[in-house]
Amino acid sequence: MKRAPTESVQAAAGRRRREASTAEILAATRRLLSAGDPMASLTVERILAEAGVSRATFYACFPDKHAVVGRLAQESLAWREEVSSEGLADPTVTREQLETLMRAVVGHWRANRPVLAAIVELAEHDPAMRAAWRSAVEEIASQTASHLRVRWTDSADAPSDIDGVATALTWMFERCAHQLAVDDAGAETVSLALTEILWRTVTWRAPRRAR
Incomplete structure (x- = not known):
């Protein structure tokens, strides 16, 4: 019987980094919205600055700001x-x-x-x-x-x-x-x-x- 492939150490570390970055992006967006920022003025740049993550990191987690709000909606x-x-x-x-x-x-x-x-x-x-x-x-x-x-x-x-x-x-x-x-x-x-x-x-x- 074949064993299910296990996640490599490197892949696991990458997944944890993405999860941490995702959490930071969500928390930053929630803070911006809680501070009264309207959706129209909520840009990816503002989320990046608030979360302290790079643009590459953001797009590795979400395709756009709408997807971030969609996750917060869930x-x-x-x-x-x-x-x-x-x-x-x-x-x-x-x-x-x-x-x-x-x-x-x-x-x-x-x-x-x-x-x-x-x-x-x-x-x-x-x-x-x-x-x-x-x-x-x-x-x-x-x-x-x-x-x-x-x-x-x-x-x-x-x-x-x-x-x-x-x-x-x-x-x-x-x-x-x-x-x-x-x-x-x-x-x-x-x-x-x-x-x-x-x-x-x-x-x-x-x-x-x-x-």
Whole structure:
């Protein structure tokens, strides 16, 4: 039986250098975005200066600045796995639990706002980023729809189009977080507003007809 080829010492060292350089480039780009640099003025030259790497090193790790932001997008969008919305499926969920969930989701957005804002900006004119962002948001919408479907199982009050409701709620969150959660006060307002909307959505019951 043939053994799988092992990585040479030289190749392993090269891989580690690329990984370290990649991490430096990502960290430098995140710092620049966090300092308020708009995506339009974020050049490879500025990233090189901030990261302290050579142009050759940069291009060995990334083809362009868009790829750097794309990688940051993947990391920043990990919140969809870290923050669960399973509470939406729980028929005993309380308003306080939904409020905690919304504060966690909006808080994560606030913590990653510089990168997420750059993603949204880039998605407006970059088809690849737009597709990636839409795919990520639609994945969250699909997850939300699954939870709502469980919650409304055998309910006569369930919406006829649960997928549509989940999609609208998810994109509403994306727009509210992006446009309104620009500071702590805005984040709190958005958290409480989304809690109210979700609570009224999942607890709504059709009025009984008078006999």
